[in-house]
Amino acid sequence: MVMARQEHIHIVSAGEKIHDAYTAAIRDLQDITHTFVFADTSLYSNSALDDERTKAAKTAARDAVNRVKTISLSVSIPASLVYIDPPADVSVGKAVQKIFHDHPGARYTFDLTEGSKDLCMALFLHSLWLHGDAYYAFTGRRGKEPTSKLGVPEGAARDVGSNPNYLRVLALLDFTPGTTESLPRVLPRSYIKNQLEAYYVPTRKNKGNVDIPDLKPGVQLGLPIVNKGKPAKPVQHTMNQGTLTHILSTLERWDLIRNMPVQDANRKEKMYQITSSGELALRFNESRP
Numbered sequence: 001m002v003m004a005r006q007e008h009i010h011i012v013s014a015g016e017k018i019h020d021a022y023t024a025a026i027r028d029l030q031d032i033t034h035t036f037v038f039a040d041t042s043l044y045s046n047s048a049l050d051d052e053r054t055k056a057a058k059t060a061a062r063d064a065v066n067r068v069k070t071i072s073l074s075v076s077i078p079a080s081l082v083y084i085d086p087p088a089d090v091s092v093g094k095a096v097q098k099i100f101h102d103h104p105g106a107r108y109t110f111d112l113t114e115g116s117k118d119l120c121m122a123l124f125l126h127s128l129w130l131h132g133d134a135y136y137a138f139t140g141r142r143g144k145e146p147t148s149k150l151g152v153p154e155g156a157a158r159d160v161g162s163n164p165n166y167l168r169v170l171a172l173l174d175f176t177p178g179t180t181e182s183l184p185r186v187l188p189r190s191y192i193k194n195q196l197e198a199y200y201v202p203t204r205k206n207k208g209n210v211d212i213p214d215l216k217p218g219v220q221l222g223l224p225i226v227n228k229g230k231p232a233k234p235v236q237h238t239m240n241q242g243t244l245t246h247i248l249s250t251l252e253r254w255d256l257i258r259n260m261p262v263q264d265a266n267r268k269e270k271m272y273q274i275t276s277s278g279e280l281a282l283r284f285n286e287s288r289p
Helices: 018-029 050-074 088-102 117-129 157-161 164-174 189-197 243-255 278-286
Strands: 008-013 033-038 080-083 107-111 133-137 147-149 186-188 202-204 212-213 257-260 269-273
Touching: 008 018, 008 164, 018 107, 018 133, 033 050, 033 117, 033 133, 033 269, 080 088, 088 117, 088 202, 107 117, 107 186, 117 133, 117 164, 117 212, 117 278, 147 269, 157 164, 157 278, 164 189, 164 243, 164 278, 189 243, 189 278, 243 257
Parallel strands: 008 033, 008 107, 033 080, 107 133
Antiparallel strands: 133 147, 186 269, 202 212, 257 269
């Protein structure tokens, strides 16, 4: 039985150079099935207040939208133009809801490279509600630069900070010893475990489902070791693989770290790298009092 291909709705905010960004999106995303270009109605209307620069910008934006349609036609992707009246948040909401109704189960991506501030802000807000990915295409002069996903962590920064183990992993991936600046690096799972184990802090969930540290670093739950009447020594906590898997999978689910493909075919160990969202969460918690 052949499974139906998931629809991929790509929504673009109209602007002067959106055709270059759209070319990059098709190249980098590849599985787009429908394209919707959201354009402010002001782009398609003239005003006595428009100066020559404004008129030229509107003409360029309209030409760019036509070029997007031509590009879509060349790769057999249906493209539709959606007019957005002010206020943009209301019009965008109605338009996105209709698309969502007509394409249930679709994946959503948003290209915010061009367009007015109000339009882009409204589309970005809806990308969060639809769990869609928002992109900005740094196309440059030759249009060869990759599209860049705007990092939006699923977990709030305060949730990350509630568990010191999360912050320890992010710090490991963010900083390379011996350097004067922070350089993201790719680390194997075994190295992360060895570095985290000595500082691991067991946690529990409170009523708000927030991680609360239970003990001091390196100490496990249970009775301390007593040796012939000498002062009790805390038991060194050994973090098991299941606990490490939970920590890494949570950070990965929140888009704070990513599982990197292994170049060596003979190596089965997972490799991890911090994301831009992870860097943001780490900086936020480092600056907290």
